[in-house]
Amino acid sequence: MSSRELDAAGITDPELRASYAECRRLLAEHGKTYHLATLLLPPAKRPYVQALYGFARYADEIVDDLSSTLSDDEKARELDGFADSVRADLDRGASDHPITRSLVDTVARWDIDRKYIDAFLDSMRMDLTVTEYATYDDLMTYVYGSAAVIGLQMVPILEHPGVPREVVEPYAADLGVAFQLANFIRDVGEDLRRGRIYLPMEDLAVFGVDREHLERGVVDGPVRRLLAYEIARCREVYRSAWPGFRLLHPASQECMKTAFLLYGGILDAVERADYQVLDRRVSVSNTRRAAVAIPALARAIRARRVPAAR
Template sequence: MAEERSKVAAIGTFASAADHAECRRLHRRYGTTYYFATQRFPAAIRRRVHALYGFVRVPDEWVDNPAHTNKDAQSRALSDYRAQLLRGLEGVRPEEPALRAFCDVVHEVRMPLEEPLLFLDAMQMDLTVDRYETYRDLRGYMRGSASAVGLMMCAALEAGDDPEMLAAAQALGEAMQLTNFLRDVAEDAARGRIYLPQEDLRSFGVTEDEIFSGVISDRFCNLMKFEIARARALYALADIGIPMLPPCAQKAVQLARVLYSRI
């Protein structure tokens, strides 16, 4: 496994213009806030970011689409996606357009493979884990679902390896993921998932039945205020790293941060 996680692409170009166009289409359709901010990037970086979005969106769609209810089939699809990625980095052309574009980006910027694999691990977790007892447990999930995306973005931006900058990128990924959780409480509950830590529900006296029923009580509002403060603290940590990014990337990332924090 350690060897698998350390590989990077050493092969040439897979993706066609149509593959990159498909990634851009996915980004525009499903990630409108991110897509709008992405327009501030130079063209070469924008292409990489669209490819990264395509890479994460395809498996996320398999996991979150209400039409996909067969967990065995979802797990097999994720395993095949992972296998295509690994084969792609060995020179075998992936079948999935988004993977073809992403493999080219991994090769282009010499992206460490650990982060894409951690992301795919988190997608597999979504098929089997639907509660998190503590915030620490939730952060373990977000290491793959969110922090890894922040680090992949740093690689796509060729932002370097300053530890403070990378920590800020992880904080921004977590802040945006928490924003999603707070926005999508009802949507996640409809899928049988509660991302809000169980310890926090108990602390504020909110029951799972209230979450599933959509009850908006004072206790629930206080819980949400607590989680919002947690997200805002992460956004503040992220702000430290934005000036450390390449100048050509700072405006786009700052815009995404501002827009997303207002959702």
């Protein structure tokens, strides 16, 4: 399948193909829901989405690899070295790194603004020094770089014929933010074990919760009310992103709608689990994934008959 995608995208250089293939492997292994959604894109587009994911995953693993024996200072030096090399490679338009090689190619082919790459790397750096966020606005500073820019990077690849990029971008940013907020809610316990809280501390205070309360691992009334509040706010962000789908090329819409429904399903899963996210990781079932993706695939194949903008 990967070879067919690379052939469809016109990627012929052996080293470049190997880089794209490695990014695809990272996506299939670590981003199963997202990987499923990307299969609804035309084959010629998938490698570029996979490259963006592979780059993000590689940087994130430097920070959050639980098997790593590196100290935070050592991780910071490794991440800074990687970030410097990425920026230098983007400057020269080529890379020898097995992951960055496909990123550089993707950025050049689709005219992706480099400031989004910089913002992402800056947010990854924050994870090594920041363990909590006082306000929602403070959290959004981090989320812009960790998630909103992912949506913004995707816009040119997804295409939006006849619609200016600046019209599409706010919806794409909101979708990235919604995905991230849903993950924060699902991963409260997991993040806490890494020493981090991604729910605004001001929200915790409103519901009578603090770090020590969460660390007890008991989902009581205050914790349930806190999580219900965060879910409601996340759904508001999801709703604000939805109108943007119709601005995309028809061949891209089903991919994004599927991602929307499956990531949004994380919130439903948390509710069904009675908000038990402190000692486990809830997930969307394979049955639900199939129920969403299979009908969407048929619609996506039909939509590919619409001529692309480029």
